[in-house]
Amino acid sequence: MSITLEQRMDAFRRLDEIKLTFAKRDWFPGTSGNLSLKLSDEPLRFAVTASGKDKTKLSPEDYLIVDGDSRPVEATSLKPSAETLIHAAIYKKIATAGACFHVHTVANNLISELYFPQAAFSIQGQELIKGLGIWEENARIRVPIVENFADIGKLAAAIAEVVTPEIPGVLIRNHGIYAWGANDFEAKRHLEAFEFLFEYHLRWLQLRHVAVPQYTH
Template structure:
């Protein structure tokens, strides 16, 4: 089964928009990161970024269609991102997810390392938690953090064990974040919210440390 030409063009166009928006923020250093949009549930099909592409540019060969095993469903010379299997795990574990985005930033890398010992980054009472669709007063969230296994199936399995519908993201230690949503708009909003929360917390830690008086 392959998607219609119209569905393919629409998905690729939406991925272009997200890719360029994130590239302007330098969220894809060294061709890192990957993006996907789900096209069908049964069988699972999704459009995903091809491996090794400069994400600051648009070309006719930026994306391909893969199945639930992260394998191309059509003849192509393109290779899916090495981490495409993680997208497949997200779509299987969180059926309501319609798009999944992965970026590398200094903020998410530092947070993942600082709080890896706790296996989660927890924050409470910050306004941008609402960007994750959580509207409770003084809400508290915990974003899971997994080890950065070099073996992708092992990494995907670890991610599948900790992600939940309630928190639309997972951190990989010294690697980056995967965030998802019902569609590309929501996934983008969730990712932007997570990145703000990480940067806010890091800045808060710096200011708190600077404000502590020295004892002579």
């Protein structure tokens, strides 16, 4: 299956919108992070961020199209992000995933380190769990955490072992989060929900040891 120019430009435009939104939140420090948008399932083709680009800016060479082995399908001088193999692994494991976003924040790094011994971060009863499409009352989620292997192939394999359709995200210890959804809108919503939950939990850990002021009337 060949990707049309219209499909290509639409995917790049949508990734631009996501990229600039996340960049304004400082979720791409030091050119870190990567984004992808699936274009076809059979064969697997997806648009992904090029390696080493400043994600606070737009240029004609920010993305490229790759196959299921993370190889460019068009003649290009661009290199896909080093972690493109992880995007491919998620698309292969989660058939419903149509977009996948990876960011580095202080909150997701701290959560991944704090809860790595349990191999997952769990939280229950928080309203933003609904942002993950989970609507049951007093819902509890368990976000898996994997070791930050330097070998990207090994890291991609570790992620593929733990991800499930029910929880649209995975943490990498002291690294960041990958979140996905059926499309770019849903993946963005999922990522924002995860980041809120991480930030909320860290603040709760800080505040629960602070005495609550007693007011008199």
